[in-house]
Amino acid sequence: MQIQPLSDRVVVRPLSTEQVSKSGIVIPDTAKEKPQEGEVIAVGPGKWNEDGDKRIAMQLKVGDKVIFESWSGKDYKVDGVEYKILREDDVMGVIK
DSSP states (O other): OOOOOOTTEEEEEEOOOOEEOTTSOEEOGGGOOSOEEEEEEEEOOOOBOTTSSSBOOOSOOTTOEEEEOTTSSEEEEETTEEEEEEEGGGEEEEEO
């Protein structure tokens, strides 16, 4: 199954950044305040301009590694794989 995002949305597969404390306790991503990283899996066509006659081109593309806030977007699971569906504005940056 594939997800095709609409408008200015992107589908991101979060990358696991699980950490282990010195005493061996696993600290899950959900317990951290820092942003998460992920890979863009699908990109929407872009949102319409104010006049409604042209689409605004998306800056992100499939394969980009991005940084986003853990609370942003919606979580979605397909065939056992976790995804986030975010607006392009919710992405804070691209990792080069």
